[in-house]
Amino acid sequence: xxxxxxxxxxxxxxxxxxxxxxxxxxxxxxxxxxxxxxxxxxxxxxxxxxxxxxxxxxxxxxxxxxxxxxxxxxxxxxxxxxxxxxxxxxxxxxxxxxxxxxxxxxxxxxxxxxxxxxxxxxxxxxxxxxxxxxxxxxxxxxxxxxxxxxxxxxxxxxxxxxxxxxxxxxxxxxxxxxxxxxxxxxxxxxxxxxxxxxxxxxxxxxxxxxxxxxxxxxxxxxxxxxxxxxxxxxxxxxxxxxxxxxxxxxxxxxxxxxxxxxxxxxxxxxxxxxxxxxxxxxxxxxxxxxxxxxxxxxxxxxxxxxxxxxxxxxxxxxxxxx
Amino acid sequence: xxxxxxxxxxxxxxxxxxxxxxxxxxxxxxxxxxxxxxxxxxxxxxxxxxxxxxxxxxxxxxxxxxxxxxxxxxxxxxxxxxxxxxxxxxxxxxxxxxxxxxxxxxxxxxxxxxxxxxxxxxxxxxxxxxxxxxxxxxxxxxxxxxxxxxxxxxxxxxxxxxxxxxxxxxxxxxxxxxxxxxxxxxxxxxxxxxxxxxxxxxxxxxxxxxxxxxxxxxxxxxxxxxxxxxxxxxxxxxxxxxxxxxxxxxxxxxxxxxxxxxxxxxxxxxxxxxxxxxxx
Numbered sequence: 001x002x003x004x005x006x007x008x009x010x011x012x013x014x015x016x017x018x019x020x021x022x023x024x025x026x027x028x029x030x031x032x033x034x035x036x037x038x039x040x041x042x043x044x045x046x047x048x049x050x051x052x053x054x055x056x057x058x059x060x061x062x063x064x065x066x067x068x069x070x071x072x073x074x075x076x077x078x079x080x081x082x083x084x085x086x087x088x089x090x091x092x093x094x095x096x097x098x099x100x101x102x103x104x105x106x107x108x109x110x111x112x113x114x115x116x117x118x119x120x121x122x123x124x125x126x127x128x129x130x131x132x133x134x135x136x137x138x139x140x141x142x143x144x145x146x147x148x149x150x151x152x153x154x155x156x157x158x159x160x161x162x163x164x165x166x167x168x169x170x171x172x173x174x175x176x177x178x179x180x181x182x183x184x185x186x187x188x189x190x191x192x193x194x195x196x197x198x199x200x201x202x203x204x205x206x207x208x209x210x211x212x213x214x215x216x217x218x219x220x221x222x223x224x225x226x227x228x229x230x231x232x233x234x235x236x237x238x239x240x241x242x243x244x245x246x247x248x249x250x251x252x253x254x255x256x257x258x259x260x261x262x263x264x265x266x267x268x269x270x271x272x273x274x275x276x277x278x279x280x281x282x283x284x285x286x287x288x289x290x291x292x293x294x295x296x297x298x299x300x301x302x303x304x305x306x307x308x309x310x311x312x313x314x315x316x317x318x319x320x321x322x
Numbered sequence: 323x324x325x326x327x328x329x330x331x332x333x334x335x336x337x338x339x340x341x342x343x344x345x346x347x348x349x350x351x352x353x354x355x356x357x358x359x360x361x362x363x364x365x366x367x368x369x370x371x372x373x374x375x376x377x378x379x380x381x382x383x384x385x386x387x388x389x390x391x392x393x394x395x396x397x398x399x400x401x402x403x404x405x406x407x408x409x410x411x412x413x414x415x416x417x418x419x420x421x422x423x424x425x426x427x428x429x430x431x432x433x434x435x436x437x438x439x440x441x442x443x444x445x446x447x448x449x450x451x452x453x454x455x456x457x458x459x460x461x462x463x464x465x466x467x468x469x470x471x472x473x474x475x476x477x478x479x480x481x482x483x484x485x486x487x488x489x490x491x492x493x494x495x496x497x498x499x500x501x502x503x504x505x506x507x508x509x510x511x512x513x514x515x516x517x518x519x520x521x522x523x524x525x526x527x528x529x530x531x532x533x534x535x536x537x538x539x540x541x542x543x544x545x546x547x548x549x550x551x552x553x554x555x556x557x558x559x560x561x562x563x564x565x566x567x568x569x570x571x572x573x574x575x576x577x578x579x580x581x582x583x584x585x586x587x588x589x590x591x592x593x594x595x596x597x598x599x600x601x602x
Contacts, residue, residue: 037411038433043452065450134588141528142581146576149569153355153566154351156566256442258443295443
């Protein structure tokens with residue numbers, strides 16, 4: 001601060017114009033600038049979310065949304081003639097919940113392990129490193145729909161190259177119906193998702209690796225400590241905060257997964273996730289009330305998972321980063 | 323050769339082997355899609371790892387379909403409009419959030435973070451009602467509106483991070499000269515923010531280009547669809563008779579521009595992704 005002000009400058013640096021006309025003008029301008037964005041978000045996110053909550057308490061249908069009448073919690077749970085009905089008693093819903101959790105846990109774990117390995121490779125000095133980094137980014141750039149179609153073709157039971165290779169190597173005797181069988185389809189879906197999202201985790205891990213101080217590695221090398229030990233004792237703890245951020249981004253994505261599963265296995269129950277279940281009820285069965293109940297539960301589960309994660313990780317979110 | 327040299331050599335070989343493995347894993351599926359798309363349908367069901375001749379009949383087939391060309395046009399229209407809107411609203415909002423201290427700023431940041439966490443399905447029925455109420459059902463304009471739900475929070479977040487890094491002296495000079503906040507944004511910050519805007523614009527473009535759930539739900543007729551939906555809905559006589567040649571040709575067509583963009587702008591993309599996540 002080189003300007004001559006009468007107030008002490010140290011604590012004032014953050015808010016130099018407090019109480020002045022300029023500052024009032026700036027605050028007013030700030031809200032004017034924020035208004036269009038906030039109105040848009042309210043229109044496409046806030047209001048629709050509230051309507052979804054409301055629809056989940058009605059018997060609305062897609063063709064006659066206006067005629068929806070309030071039925072309380074009947075979409076969730078209702079007792080009628082000695083039997084419980086509703087979303088919470090639907091085994092398919094619980095199947096979808098389990099599938100989603102399984103998918104999220106397995107695919108995110110695999111992505112972190114392989115992402116860190118790829119990041120370690122890219123962090124080494126070698127000729128053509130930029131080229132390899134660009135190539136590794138390709139799966140991330142490919143639209144999910146396209147990557148699902150590409151893998152569906154490679155995983156094709158009769159003519160797919162993967163069955164062809166596995167049979168040529170003598171690993172399997174007969175072709176596997178990867179996307180149709182109840183046993184393999186979940187793993188096929190996970191495989192495609194992992195392929196597509198390793199680059200994201202790898203890039204975040206690489207960014208963290210490049211910020212590490214060099215001197216402790218030199219010390220470790222002088223002391224002759226095995227590189228694997230150095231990785232687990234030094235590198236991993238230091239990049240864990242960055243990995244945690246990657247994990248939460250990926251977990252939130254994985255819990256709402258839709259595209260890759262819809263294209264690979266459609267509405268099959270062995271890979272049905274919460275998003276697939278909710279959309280099927282909403283759009284294909286036109287049952288907006290019931291589908292909205294499923295959407296609402298999905299929203300609550302994700303919100304709860306986020307809060308729990310932030311709490312357990314004791315991660316201080318520095319809003320705005322200052 | 324000493325044992326030490328031998329060990330060093332094996333390590334080097336192993337390292338390069340690992341790089342080759344990673345490269346094959348990353349590139350092969352796309353390479354195989356390209357190969358498949360360039361085969362005549364008679365050879366589709368024999369497995370090859372390279373091509374002896376080029377056959378463009380699959381490309382001719384998809385481009386002679388009016389609906390696929392139309393879908394490409396819709397995707398371009400939607401993606402560019404979404405990017406323009408997100409950047410326009412994002413740059414003004416990020417000025418407010420990054421440069422001005424005011425009460426409620428943290429709350430606004432929290433709201434933005436919260437919206438970016440929304441599962442799309444959670445707003446599906448409510449957004450369906452909004453879009454139908456505005457008369458935008460089965461219309462690319464409905465998609466442009468709905469896509470702001472995921473492009474806007476991200477754009478604002480990343481631009482705010484960049485906006486904060488700019489030196490304060492610039493703005494003080496502008497204020498001393500009596501510039502209004504709007505003039506400060508357009509004359510002082512905009513020229514400096516171009517790199518950041520290019521990065522976020524690119525990421526928003528890719529997200530909009532790839533979106534599937536809203537496009538599938540909010541459009542009905544072939545002429546209004548975007549490319550991902552068009553590809554997902556290409557079908558043959560039955561589930562087991564999918565026309566893989568044309569599907570791969572369409573897939574390659576919509577992916578090549580993205581791959582080229584990523585190759586050219588990989589540095590920007592990396593900085594945008596890490597700014598959005600690490601600093602967020």
